[in-house]
Amino acid sequence: MKKRGFGIGTMWYGIGNTASNNPAGAFVDISDDGTVTVLTGCADMGQGSTTVLAQIAAETIGVCLEDVVVVSADTGVTPDAGASSASRQTYISGNAVRLAAESAREPMLSKAAEILNRPIQTLTLKQGRIWNGDQPTELTVKELITKCRGDGNLTLGHGYFNPAATKLDPENGQGIPYATYAFATQVAEVIVDTETGMVEVTKIVAAHDVGKAINPQSVEGQIEGGCAMGLGYALTEEVVIKDGEIKNPALSTYLVPTSMDVPEVYPIIIEELEASGPYGAKGVGEPALVPTAAAIANAVTDALGIRIYDLPMTPEKIVEAIKAASEEKPNYETKLK
Incomplete structure (x- = not known):
């Protein structure tokens, strides 16, 4: 039956290691041609973290996903990202990449504000262009990088993220793990x-x-x-x-x-x-x-x-x-x- x-x-x-520090770092370099290189220690074992980190960098810098190259899990050149375990890499390394990308784009936004005579707070990078509010301008990301180079400014960034957690109190088991x-x-x-x-x-x-x-x-x-x-x-x-x-x-x-x-x-x-x-x-x-x-x-x-x-x-x-x-x-x- x-x-x-x-x-x-x-x-x-x-998400992440229990009640302990588990930081991750990342480097981002925006090249003259508008392509982006992300260096991360995050090991992709098939879970798709390389794609996700590339998406985060592309979204932050305002370029196409195809313009982002991720160099991962190379102990010779990439910063530590901790283990690919505890379902932590999208959250922790993702934040590290986002912060590194924001750092790399900072001189670009400063230059854009100077060229367009607009407050930097109103400017964003997306779809390969500089936007003022919800309106695209004629200034492209590639042009902006060239102007930054002309001023002697490199578009490099680094970032790291360590999620907020506290150890458990051994007496009563309380804490924020x-x-x-x-x-x-x-x-x-x-x-x-x-x-x-x-x-x-x-x-x-x-x-x-x-x-x-x-x-x-x-x-x-x-x-x-x-x-x-x-x-x-x-x-x-x-x-x-x-x-x-x-x-x-x-x-x-x-x-x-x-x-x-x-x-x-x-x-x-x-x-x-x-x-x-x-x-x-x-x-x-x-x-x-x-x-x-x-x-x-x-x-x-x-x-x-x-x-x-x-x-x-x-x-x-x-x-x-x-x-x-x-x-x-x-x-x-x-x-x-």
């Missing part, structure tokens, strides 16, 4: 075969508060990937250890979800802007994984009326739990029917 169930998982997650938090709720739909114990996750709806989604497609990819990881955590991935030795060290025995196992995932991006983040952004990396297993476990409970606390919920464990429940409650199978 197959039973359908629905479950919900909700989480909050602190994180400067900002991510929030998420996921709902899972499952079908459980009561004879085989197989669980099919058919849908996951995942709503995540990410602050500003600087790259929405990347955010959706992070959410979908996190749900796939959570699926493995909930149902298949288990390290079997006996006498201190891992007994399933290969992918043939340590089972990760394949494309055939991953359900439909419906990512929902909630943009509640974070005042201390770069353009309102926070993080989404690990939060995408955190609620998934709980949502699936709750859905299995909804389907069977049995709570399984031991992950992963393998078919063997589910069949054993159903058998134990039926022995304790003789009418259990009748209730299933």
Whole structure:
């Protein structure tokens, strides 16, 4: 018999290292031709941080994304950005890049104010031009850089950001361990075969508060990937250890979800802007994984009326739990029917 169930998982997650300093730095150089070089220690392992940092620099300086080159994770030339962990790089390195880009553009805005005879506060750089309020001027970014060079001014900038946090008081556990938090709720739909114990996750709806989604497609990819990881955590991935030795060290025995196992995932991006983040952004990396297993476990409970606390919920464990429940409650199978 197959039973359908629905479950919900909700989480909050602190962005950055817990109750400790974790700064990041960045350098920005705007060249004569209007291209921008960003130097950051942020390591991109596939999460898309290089693209996001390029977007932040491009937005701040007012050039096209294609005009930004990011040099990352080179210990010979890039400043320290800390670990690519704790879902921190968009928030912390993103702020460092934004501040470095603002520093690099400062002499440009000063020169523009002089040329246009306008207050510097009214001027911005966007779309490759200088804008006065909401009106574009004839002065381009490239022309402005040439004029800065003529004055002997280089358009270089550096910046660093360290999120505000305080250590926890060991006596009462009070403190401010994180400067900002991510929030998420996921709902899972499952079908459980009561004879085989197989669980099919058919849908996951995942709503995540990410602050500003600087790259929405990347955010959706992070959410979908996190749900796939959570699926493995909930149902298949288990390290079997006996006498201190891992007994399933290969992918043939340590089972990760394949494309055939991953359900439909419906990512929902909630943009509640974070005042201390770069353009309102926070993080989404690990939060995408955190609620998934709980949502699936709750859905299995909804389907069977049995709570399984031991992950992963393998078919063997589910069949054993159903058998134990039926022995304790003789009418259990009748209730299933």
